[in-house]
Amino acid sequence: MVELETRLLAKNDKRAAHNRGWFEGREILAINLVSSPGAGKTTLLERTIRDLKDEVPIFVIEGDQATANDGERIRAAGAAAVQVNTGTGCHLEADMVAQGLEELKPPAGAMVLIENVGNLVCPALFDLGEHAKVIVLSVTEGEDKPLKYPHMFLAADLMIINKTDLLPYVDFGLDTAIANARAVNPAITAIALSARTGDGMDLWYGWLRSHAESIGQPSMLPAKSPVANSAGHSK
Amino acid sequence: MHELGITRNIVSIVEEAAKGRRVRRVTLDVGRLAGVMPDALAFCFDVVSKGTAIEGALLDIRQIAGRCRCLDCGVEFETPTLYQACACGSRRLERLAGEELKIREMELEEAA
Numbered sequence: 001m002v003e004l005e006t007r008l009l010a011k012n013d014k015r016a017a018h019n020r021g022w023f024e025g026r027e028i029l030a031i032n033l034v035s036s037p038g039a040g041k042t043t044l045l046e047r048t049i050r051d052l053k054d055e056v057p058i059f060v061i062e063g064d065q066a067t068a069n070d071g072e073r074i075r076a077a078g079a080a081a082v083q084v085n086t087g088t089g090c091h092l093e094a095d096m097v098a099q100g101l102e103e104l105k106p107p108a109g110a111m112v113l114i115e116n117v118g119n120l121v122c123p124a125l126f127d128l129g130e131h132a133k134v135i136v137l138s139v140t141e142g143e144d145k146p147l148k149y150p151h152m153f154l155a156a157d158l159m160i161i162n163k164t165d166l167l168p169y170v171d172f173g174l175d176t177a178i179a180n181a182r183a184v185n186p187a188i189t190a191i192a193l194s195a196r197t198g199d200g201m202d203l204w205y206g207w208l209r210s211h212a213e214s215i216g217q218p219s220m221l222p223a224k225s226p227v228a229n230s231a232g233h234s235k
Numbered sequence: 236m237h238e239l240g241i242t243r244n245i246v247s248i249v250e251e252a253a254k255g256r257r258v259r260r261v262t263l264d265v266g267r268l269a270g271v272m273p274d275a276l277a278f279c280f281d282v283v284s285k286g287t288a289i290e291g292a293l294l295d296i297r298q299i300a301g302r303c304r305c306l307d308c309g310v311e312f313e314t315p316t317l318y319q320a321c322a323c324g325s326r327r328l329e330r331l332a333g334e335e336l337k338i339r340e341m342e343l344e345e346a347a
Contacts, residue, residue, distance in 0.1 A: 001341075001342050001343075002252065002253075002340060002341050002342075003339070003340045004248070004252055004338045004339065004340055005337065005339065005340075006248055006252075006337065006338045007336060007338075008245055008263065008271075008337060009244055009336060010248060011247060011248065012240075089240075090237060091237055091240070121237065121270065122237035122240075125237055125269075125270060125336075126237070126240070146318075150316065150317040150318050151270040154317055182326075183318045183326060184318040
């Protein structure tokens with residue numbers, strides 16, 4: 001009998017720790033974006049790139065499957081992008097991110113946005129070495145998603161509720177959704193926005209700016225609005 | 236199906252530790268709140284271990300119940316979910332058990 005006492009994900013964790021050190025050494029803010037398919041991650045990224053690319057160089061690691069559509073949309077918005085998951089994987093792993101970084105070569109002080117595979121189960125367990133996980137939930141989904149997929153909401157620092165422009169047409173209780181997320185993760189920050197109309201995007205940019213500063217990046221541009229205080233929805 | 240990726244990790248860690256010796260049994264600790272299905276692990280284990288030193292080994296999965304301690308009233312309780320509040324109403328909980336994902340030990344074939 002040989003005692004091993006090893007974490008099941010030790011290999012991935014080691015690679016993730018390596019990525020984390022790589023980011024930290026270069027003062028790069030790396031964000032892992034997760035959601036169900038269709039919550040609007042790519043649209044959120046497109047607008048973010050258009051609005052912030054003059055402030056900070058943005059690089060995108062695209063994890064979505066099969067087509068190159070997302071990568072093309074990101075490049076058209078003005079960021080360098082690499083697609084690392086062209087197969088059938090249901091989540092990104094740390095070594096895929098390492099490969100993406102090798103290709104993208106983001107410079108010190110850049111921002112790396114990782115668009116994970118649209119899936120609320122598997123990506124929760126795989127640390128990529130990111131600074132924070134951001135979960136995107138859209139108002140066309142059930143407000144009970146945090147209770148159905150608690151691991152992901154527990155792992156995330158920020159919940160973005162997207163597609164608020166559709167609120168008048170759907171039965172989605174913003175406060176209920178936030179209460180459900182906080183039942184799982186009392187510390188989660190929540191921002192409601194519409195990546196399509198741009199409403200609320202300033203709160204997201206404020207969150208990004210404050211995190212960029214927290215890792216020692218010289219402040220991007222002076223924040224236009226106070227950090228993440230959307231109508232009492234933030235912590 | 237992240238169980239496939241996880242199983243690849245298990246097989247590769249055990250194979251490395253076995254250093255070429257044949258493995259008879261692998262014991263895992265899997266918490267009930269870890270988000271991993273033991274049945275799916277067992278299914279993937281048979282597939283992934285084919286052709287390795289672990290092929291044919293028994294996979295012994297010990298499931299560990301979720302437990303937490305309330306940071307407000309101090310009571311410890313068993314929980315089936317990640318979001319159950321304490322009986323006192325508090326959600327400030329310290330998770331004590333249930334999130335384990337660990338390879339505990341392996342049993343090697345005796346050297347002939």
